[in-house]
Amino acid sequence: MRGDRLGVVSKSILIATEDVGWRSTLAQMLRKAGFSVEICVDSRQALDRISQSGWHLIVAEAGNRAIAGIDVLQVAGRMRPPVPVILISTAGTVPEAVEALQNGARDYLVLPITSERLVLAARNAISYAEAAFANAQNPERRVGLKSFITHDPHLMQVLEMARQVARSTATVLIQGESGTGKELLAAFIHRHGLHPEAPYVAVNCAALPETLAESELFGHEKGAFTGALTRKAGKFELAKKGTLVLDEVGEMALPLQAKLLRVLQEREIDRVGGGMPVPVEARVVAITNRDLSRAVAAGSFREDLYFRLHVVPLVIPPLRERPGDVQLLADHFLAHFSAQAGKGLSRFSEQSLALMSQHEWKGNVRELANRIERAVLLADGDTVQARNLGLEPASETQAGARPPMVFRCGTTVWEMERQLIMGTLSEVDQNRTRAAEMLGISIRTLRNKLREYRENNAPTQAANCF
Numbered sequence: 037m038r039g040d041r042l043g044v045v046s047k048s049i050l051i052a053t054e055d056v057g058w059r060s061t062l063a064q065m066l067r068k069a070g071f072s073v074e075i076c077v078d079s080r081q082a083l084d085r086i087s088q089s090g091w092h093l094i095v096a097e098a099g100n101r102a103i104a105g106i107d108v109l110q111v112a113g114r115m116r117p118p119v120p121v122i123l124i125s126t127a128g129t130v131p132e133a134v135e136a137l138q139n140g141a142r143d144y145l146v147l148p149i150t151s152e153r154l155v156l157a158a159r160n161a162i163s164y165a166e167a168a169f170a171n172a173q174n175p176e177r178r179v180g181l182k183s184f185i186t187h188d189p190h191l192m193q194v195l196e197m198a199r200q201v202a203r204s205t206a207t208v209l210i211q212g213e214s215g216t217g218k219e220l221l222a223a224f225i226h227r228h229g230l231h232p233e234a235p236y237v238a239v240n241c242a243a244l245p246e247t248l249a250e251s252e253l254f255g256h257e258k259g260a261f262t263g264a265l266t267r268k269a270g271k272f273e274l275a276k277k278g279t280l281v282l283d284e285v286g287e288m289a290l291p292l293q294a295k296l297l298r299v300l301q302e303r304e305i306d307r308v309g310g311g312m313p314v315p316v317e318a319r320v321v322a323i324t325n326r327d328l329s330r331a332v333a334a335g336s337f338r339e340d341l342y343f344r345l346h347v348v349p350l351v352i353p354p355l356r357e358r359p360g361d362v363q364l365l366a367d368h369f370l371a372h373f374s375a376q377a378g379k380g381l382s383r384f385s386e387q388s389l390a391l392m393s394q395h396e397w398k399g400n401v402r403e404l405a406n407r408i409e410r411a412v413l414l415a416d417g418d419t420v421q422a423r424n425l426g427l428e429p430a431s432e433t434q435a436g437a438r439p440p441m442v443f444r445c446g447t448t449v450w451e452m453e454r455q456l457i458m459g460t461l462s463e464v465d466q467n468r469t470r471a472a473e474m475l476g477i478s479i480r481t482l483r484n485k486l487r488e489y490r491e492n493n494a495p496t497q498a499a500n501c502f
Contacts, residue, residue, distance in 0.1 A: 044469055047092040047162055048072045052082035052108060054097070054126070057162045058147060062095060062124075065151040066158060086111045091119045092162050098123040098136055098144065109140045120161040124149075137371045152192055159199065160184065184220065185368050188358040194350055195224065201348045202228035207300060208321045209345045211328075211354035215402030219283065221352060222321045226279040231317065234278030237318070239271050242287035242479055249292050254299075272305050275318035285345065286326035286337060287480050297341045320327035320345075325473055336478055355397040355404065365401060369408035370420065380418050387422040395427050398470070420422050457485055 047470065049071050053059045063073045076082045086094060086108065096108040112119040120142040125132060133144040133420060142161040144152065160183040201208060202225045207406035210218045219238070226236045244252055255270030271280055282288075289295065299305050300320065304313040322345045330335035366384065375379040384392075387409075397403055457475065463468040472479040 047158075048090055049073070049093045049095060049158065050082075050091050050291070051075045051084055052086075052096040053344075054078065055126075055144040058124075058126075062154065065154050066095075068151070069158075071158065077471040082108060083111050084113070084196050086119065089115070091115075092165070093158055094119055094121045096121060096123060098125040098132055109136075110238050113140050117165065122161055123159055125358065133367065133371060137368075149387060152189075153187065154193055156186075156195065163224070166227065166232065184217065184224070184425055185361070185365055187360050187364055188353065188360065190353050191361075192356060194221075194352060197348075198225050198350055199228050201225070203230055203500065205230070205319050206274065206347045207319070208348045208350060209328075210321060210323045210350050210352065212325065213354045213400055214325050214473070215400030216352040216354055217401055218323045218325070218352060219281070221350065222279070222281045222323060225321060229279060235273050235275050236281070237275040238281040238283055238415040240283045242284040244288075246289050246292075250295065251308050253292070254295070254305040254307055255310075255314075257310045267307075270305065270307070272299065272316045272318055273314065277317045278319075279321055280318040281321045281323060283323045284325075285322040286324040286328055286331055286478070287478055289480075290336070290338065293338045293341050297338065297344055300341075325469065326478065327476075330476060336481070355400040359393065362397070362404065363389060365404055366392055366408055369405050370412065373409045373412040377412050379415075381412055381415055381420060382418045384420045385422060386495075388420050388425055391422050391425060391427050391429065394429070398464075453485075454489055457482070458489075 050064055051059060051062055051066075051073060052075075053062070054077060059075055066073045074085070076085050082096065091112075094108060094112055109121050109123075112121045122143045122145060123136045123141045124145045124147055125369070126147045136144045142164060143157045145157060164183055184191065186192060186195075198208075198221060208222075210221050210223060212218050222238070223236065226232060239253065241249075251268065251270065253270050253272060255268050255273055258267050282296075295306075299316065302313070303317075304315045306313055328337055328342050328345075332339045332342050341415055355365075365382075366389075370384070371380060392404075392407075399406070407425050407427065408420075410426060411420045415421065415424045420468070457471070460471045460474055461468070464474070468479055468482055472482045475482070
């Protein structure tokens with residue numbers, strides 16, 4: 037039984053392929069994961085069946101003559117709402133993958149494929165389509181529609197755990213380095229949650245002014261303070277039954293942490309200037325790139341709040357621990373940025389692939405995407421060359437590494453600290469979030485230190501200390 041596109045328990049998938057062996061195998065993999073699967077064996081049957089309403093996903097061959105993947109994409113795209121399509125191929129090539137993605141395929145998979153990879157791709161494609169449909173119905177909702185692209189078993193386990201806990205109201209703590217996709221995982225949890233149609237509200241705790249933070253989160257009553265001309269709903273109320281994402285929660289000031297703890301325990305807020313508590317239903321997803329256990333030990337984060345947030349901890353592994361994902365992601369970004377720039381780039385040279393595999397990717401997936409975007413703009417022809425990426429070979433990076441920091445005897449602790457902070461900022465191109473992470477301090481502490489140096493007229497450029 038298919039039922040409504042957004043309310044079914046068992047999602048309906050149509051498989052369109054002539055290959056008897058793979059047709060049976062794919063169907064078995066998907067049925068075992070709880071999907072309802074139907075099969076068609078030629079182009080006429082496939083196009084007729086696709087035209088029927090109720091499908092949640094179509095899995096079709098990319099380059100088969102009898103069942104043309106492009107025809108399938110066109111028919112599926114005309115459905116209302118459009119049906120997502122995953123194209124499969126036994127001899128996948130980058131040009132074919134680029135063409136498939138440019139023509140609207142949600143994913144492109146090369147056989148043979150594991151059950152885990154197929155099921156994850158199917159779930160991602162369906163959740164993307166459902167979120168897109170919900171957004172079209174309610175334009176005020178803002179949920180990212182990007183999906184994780186991975187072959188990494190560890191990350192797939194994280195995604196599976198996220199999917200399992202999504203349909204609960206438990207608080208989730210997402211941890212990981214900058215650029216790994218923490219916000220993407222938060223949106224993934226919302227799309228798979230109990231109320232994907234409800235608002236998705238994200239707050240950057242590091243950007244909240246301390247004087248306005250309480251009002252922003254919990255709201256205020258008319259006349260609560262100078263300038264409060266009307267009642268204002270806070271982020272908790274705006275999220276309703278949806279998801280409230282507290283990004284960079286480790287940067288929240290201690291007084292506000294105490295109030296957040298009470299909200300999580302009592303499931304009610306006190307508006308600034310209000311006399312009665314207001315019940316709230318939003319599920320909270322907290323995000324941080326800091327080690328909160330260290331912050332607790334340092335006294336900058338409340339231990340009781342840490343344990344309250346730590347109900348379901350999810351840690352996204354950095355890209356350097358997922359070497360198999362580098363080329364997979366690079367191919368995806370190449371197809372995306374090449375289409376965006378109107379270029380015909382379709383592959384990487386062997387040297388550029390080797391360079392990417394050796395790079396440490398301190399900025400993770402975000403850094404990789406930026407490098408590929410740069411390469412697409414600079415490259416000629418159909419191939420990305422190593423020089424287009426702007427990456428130094430590993431040997432050159434090591435040869436150019438700076439020597440350890442050295443201080444003269446008698447240097448004050450204050451001056452040593454200043455040089456360490458300014459040198460670290462210089463090393464990471466003034467990226468304060470990355471510098472704070474490397475130094476083991478909060479970004480708030482880093483900002484206070486820089487303000488202190490300016491007030492004392494101390495140099496705010498890195499000395500030759502590395």
